[in-house]
Amino acid sequence: MAKHVVVIGAGPAGLETSAKLSKMGLRVTLVEKEETSGGHLKNWHTLFPGNMPGLKALESIKEGLDENVKIQTNTQVTALEAVNDYFTVSGHNGWQEKADAVVLATGFKLFDARRKEEYGYGIYENVITSSDLETLLAKGNLFSNHKNPARIGFVHCVGSRDEKVNNLHCSKLCCITAVKQAVEVKQLFPETEVFCFYMDLRMFGRHYEELYKEAQEKYNIQFIRGRLSESTEDKEGNIIVKVEDTLLGKPLRIKTDFLVLMTGMEPAAGTKSLTAMLGLKDVSDKFIRPLDEVLQPNFTDMPGVFVAGTCSGPKSVSETLADARSAALAVEAFLKE
Amino acid sequence: MERKSINFGYAIVQDRQIDFDANKHEICRAVAVAEPTLNLCISCGTCAATCSAGLFTDFSLRKVILLLKRGETEGLLKEVSKCMLCGKCQLVCPRNVSTRNLVIQISKALINGKP
């Protein structure tokens, strides 16, 4: 009988890994703690570059699944044990499977913006997160109760690059997401002034810099180099932003109608608990460290256990999918031995 | 024939550049020993944005740090003397720079560095 692989987490990484493993003739069980698969992608309005809607991307990924992939939803993995040459994976609801290999695709969670209390999320009505904005865009009712916002601010690095919340790492995608969202807002509300408050603009990917330029050229989006210290709310519910305009060396106060916090990525709770269960090495950022970050990005220091996607660090969707395929190849090579 | 140099008024803008080589860097080194988190600053400006003193006067700890690192120490003591040591900056600094001790150490190094 074909060898059996358990993939934990049915976000884009888990789905893509499962699809590829099944193509290779392996039996796959894909375990998901939530009711439906798709992870964060199912709530994401559009992807950059290309502006493909998140749901559409998800559909294409799912097309790769076939009858060799069994999806086990509503199941939280609570135990993972190595027994002789196989693994036993058990869920909170009594579900249990034996596996010849395990792929961790537990992904990330978005930083809880309430932890930056001084930014006012959860306290001031008009402070939202990038993921809230994406949902509103997807639903098509952005700022529906506020016809023409005069000004919107985007705050970079919320919960990333911030040792005060124990996250030193850069989440790498929020910069481009901020620019993408700023452009989308501008397309919907051409009269609105849009500001991005950043420490560094990390436009590392293909077309990223181009979008940045377009944001300046076509949409007149303003970029202010300064990190938000705190925000306050005035009587009308406007959000007053306090930053230092570091390039001018002067503190700057600016009134916005909405403030969007670009929340960063943290390892998901599942990532952390599985890391602990397996005794895998993690690093200070708590993402799982692969056996070798350059040469063996999908192997872990436990033979038979692999990683795919953002559980080993922030990645874009395209990077996640590539990583998932690479993980499938790694599993196949391991099972052939 | 005597060659006359023509003064276009550049002399008065001499101070516009940081003469890094001519500047003295001992004070910065001394401060970095006394408070090593000096080197962790990424110039994000959060300290200056939240600053209690900055609310009333032109004062930015971020700028103080940079001037120190470039060796531009003239007038710096007067600048740091504006700090109230309130600690707001320490509470918001994303790099955990020990800002209050930094202010104290900068003051001390500048005072002791005086001839």
Next chain:
Amino acid sequence: MTFDLFVIPFFGGLLFMIIVLFLKYSRWIAMMDASDRVKAGMAFFSASLPVTIREIFWESLLHRRMFKKNPLLGFMHMSFALGWLLLILMGNLESRIYSGGHINPPYYPIFLKFFIHDKRVLPFEIFTLPGFFRFTMDLLLLFVLSGLGLALFKRARSKWFGLKRTTRHNSFDKWAIISLWLIFPLRLLAESFTAGIYQGGGFLTNSLGHIFAAFLPLKYLVYPSWWAYSSMLGIFFITLPWSRFMHIPTEIVLIFLRNAGIEQGKYPGSFSQIELRACPRCGVCIDVCQMNEAGLTGSSAVYLIRSLREKQAGVFLHSNCMMCGRCLEACPVGIDTLGLRVGARGVDNRQIEADFTYLAKQPVPATKADVVYFAGCMGHLTPGVKNAMIKIFERAGIDFNFLDEDGSICCGRPLKLAGMQTAASKLITENTKAILGTKAKILVTSCPICYKIFNTDYNLNGMQVMHHSVYIDTLVKEGKIVLEPAAFRAVYHDPCELGRGSGIYEQPRNVLKQIAEVADVAQDRENSLCCGGSIGDLAMSAVQRNIIRDGALSILCESNPDMLVTACPLCKKTLDTGNGLIVKDIAEIVADRMTVSIKQTVSRSLAGQMSV
């Protein structure tokens, strides 16, 4: 015979010590402010004298507070202090039996057994006067020796004394401690040897003398043993003024001055010099100090005191302290450890000048409401607390002014804690102007740091200063807000500046109990732990702070509460680590659980009827 050469080391040492002490104390008295000198002089004739005597008896002799911290440690200190004093007193009385009631030279009672061999008394006779003394003297010696035994034992096992770490010693201390430890065993030997030859000892010395006589040439040993005993006394007295045993006379002086109403004042002044010497280095402050957890083991008050006394440079030591007040609370001698630290910092930072001339341009707000709210610097980084307070004021129908709505001048406490009192005063002056300008009756603040300094250093012309937890408690008691209970279990964290710093423990708990079930915390109220975020410390790294925070969190969360409640923006920010535990300020809980009060319900329904 009333004299022998061997008494010279003792007698010389004693005289030397008395002269040195006299000089030292005179210098400190001379250094005192004139007003303090007057106070001290008056104290001899005022009602504080009996109090002082009582306290000296309880603390310097019986070591009551030390007993409370740790009975073994208390007994050890008591046996030395009380035992030795009684030995001297009883010895004096005993010696008079033989001198016909006359007062003898000071060395005479100490070495009485050398000079007098009263063979009339039987070893176990206790109902005659000489017999009674002989018995008692041996008993007292045994008492002191038991303390010595404990002291030796403490060296080996300090944990049993409630101390994880004991103090380190300098060379004067070493001589003093060796001589002190040898004094009583040598006295025992000298008296036993003498009794072994001449009889005339008590139950202890006589019996031992018999045993020794069986195998030792006592004839040759007895005289050297008295020499050794006297020499040890001499060494002890000579080293005492520079050793930690200086605390024996100085603690008494400290108690006297404190009861005379003299305060620490400027540093370094006489009072602080006396405090430095009143510390016996009992080490109680070492283990309560959370800096140990972060590896900063040398920062405890006792080390600060020693380094200040020995005039060692110690900027690092001075900066590294959270000013949490745990040592102050624990110190059995009542030394103002925080004041000393601030004083030391003041000396370190004396050259730093602050320039706040830019504040002079500030307009003074002139609005009128009975209540003025001051969130404080830190409060602006916790908008949840600020908003909750606004909600509470509005619900209670209070007319209030938000003094620092657009940000504020620092209260001055952080500068004060850094020893920069002059700079702090400048801020205090500016803030006082602004606060008084509001013409309010009550000043409510959310920040315990501000609260503390408003009380200690501000002159607000009788304006009442309240921390928001106390203010809320009052509103609840007056029925201005009504709270609705909820089903959760909370623990309360006492902020240092509010609890130990200002004595406010019950009001926030009263309020919280109306809403939630409040679980106990092993170390709370006076013994509560510092959250690690303190602005009192100047030099600790973030990593060290996190270690201290995690230690405090583990104690706070022992009972696995649903929520951690505190009353300080800084504690709240520090303790909220994002690990799933909900951390809230008392004001936020209240703002969430306010129901419409009865009065309001009535007025609203009336309004409803009228509109019909």
